[in-house]
Amino acid sequence: MSRQAPTLEDVAREAGVSRATVSRVVNGVRNVDPGIQDLVRRAIERTGYTPNQAARQLVTRRTTTVALVVSGAGDSSDTEQNAFATRVFADPFFGRVVGGVVGRLRPRGMHPVLMFAETPESRQEVVSYLRQGGADGALVVSTHHDDPLPALLADARLPAVLFARPGRPVPLSYVDLAHREGGRLAAEHLLARGCRRIATVTGPLAVAASQERLAGFRDTLARHGDPYVPVAEGGFTVDSGMSAMASLLAQHPDVDGVFTANDLMAQGAIQVLRDQGRRVPRDVAVVGFDDSSVAVTCRPRLTTVRQPVEEMASTMASLLDDHIAGRRTDATSVIFDPELVVRDSA
Amino acid sequence: MSRQAPTLEDVAREAGVSRATVSRVVNGVRNVDPGIQDLVRRAIERTGYTPNQAARQLVTRRTTTVALVVSGAGDSSDTEQNAFATRVFADPFFGRVVGGVVGRLRPRGMHPVLMFAETPESRQEVVSYLRQGGADGALVVSTHHDDPLPALLADARLPAVLFARPGRPVPLSYVDLAHREGGRLAAEHLLARGCRRIATVTGPLAVAASQERLAGFRDTLARHGDPYVPVAEGGFTVDSGMSAMASLLAQHPDVDGVFTANDLMAQGAIQVLRDQGRRVPRDVAVVGFDDSSVAVTCRPRLTTVRQPVEEMASTMASLLDDHIAGRRTDATSVIFDPELVVRDSA
């Protein structure tokens, strides 16, 4: 604050060279005489110079950030906004996304700006922020299938990559999981275990992933001659898993296998099952989805369908980088395969 | 990409006024004739103008972002970095911090840039980023008591506010909780319930908060004539809560009350307790700490010491804003009071 921060000019004067040369040394472009190079480097050291990002951005039209936006479809009131953030991060899933994204961004010297978009205004804010050049592109994780943000981004021709295929077709790249395949894995495992009365707790059916997991699960059971699967819809939270399981149990007390569309709900289901005197997996086998951190902390440890979230997030960041750099212009999609992880719950 | 983004100049030409006038309208400074005002506004509309952040930053020396840094003390290898992020966000605590911060930042049009600093290099990166003007200041949440980052920030005279009092005195503002008081609340509740053989699972003792919670807990018991409290150190994770509880139980099978330094460990402790045939709270009462989301999803629901994390985070953001704006120059601290929330586990 007190003394003005040293500029390129200052370093140049100190080193007795021109601004351009210092800039070249700093950015490592073109050949600069080794002697002059460390003359400059020493001058930088002495002055404590740090390049000014804003100035650099102004001319290069590139920032060192991307927006990481968690997007809902609602138009919940503004007061609920920070509750949204809290709620979102209550699911270890998002932590994994952050981990994967940061892992890829960091080596490139980039950082994620966290944004939440669950109201029309906040969506507009995201678009504005990008248009103003606050970030070079957006990584979008939607919590709803009919999220309007992707279309907004695409219309504004802003670089963006989505986690999961958007509800309506939108010309943006995305990464996704073969959810149907995941459902199949769960069904086959339960079947192989000898379960006969199988039910499932789905995710919110407004989410495509939930639909797909259910479809894959159902189809597989049907193929094995089990035409009817009791279904209860959950909301991807422990709580919702509990109530879904409770209602399932009320209607089908003889259930002996349950597939829940994520681990949090599996945890809830197991709690209810135990409360009602069922042993897991002895009486009822439970298969979760995600292979999140709760899968191993929960007792019994969860048998679950692994979703390589970190890897997916990391790929998302790479794709975005490609789009930003212009190395890739047309939208693409990368689909990951789920994997069954057998532990104790089934 | 194709057509150049419209600039102030373009809008000015379109509206038939000068650049300065447009700038005034955009930023709402000084009086501008209402007629001209919407002449300009219309021109903005027509051209689809968006102010360029970089250019603005260059002259105002202010960004619209602050760094939200989660900081460890280690020098773990670089490959563990994204694991760090994942691990950190596995605790709902950080989600609450994000929620609180965003809630305060958003109305001010600011956004958090997420950064992780658990290696010397990454710490340096945070400092560089701020010095380069990538963000106006830093909000720091340390996971270790002897985190070197605060001192680095203070030395560089960068605006920063900490969550929790730093290990070594550093001239930076911080928010904190009266942890000792929290320990007291837990002890008193257990005592009032009639527990006689009370033990505790602490957080990592390298964290001041853990020490304080323990001290408050211990002092209160001592004052009630209970001179000896079995202690097992945990690591704030469910897992560590499980092993700590297991070792406590092995040495003191007759324990009838446990205070765990956070909710995650309470959850782990309860699992072990149940596995070993203890009913909670009937046989053993368990009091957690934080009042995080698991407190209500866990069965039995946790009686816990509430830490108003969102409010603390929000205050942290306000303080930082004050420092950045120069409204506050000297460091200050705001200490929040914990509160006992009685549910089912004790």
Next chain:
DNA sequence: CACGCCCGGTAGAGCGCTCTCCCGCACCCC
């Protein structure tokens, strides 16, 4: 009615950087 004042507007100087263009100089080939 002359004077000063404020109001509403313009002009233009930077902010600190990158990058294109140009220039000088050694070097090499014929």
Next chain:
DNA sequence: GGGGTGCGGGAGAGCGCTCTACCGGGCGTG
């Protein structure tokens, strides 16, 4: 030895904005 060739370095024009002058004119005042 003349003229390319290429490499290392400098000069200077912006990037798009804010902000400090400054300026013209309507108005209240003595």
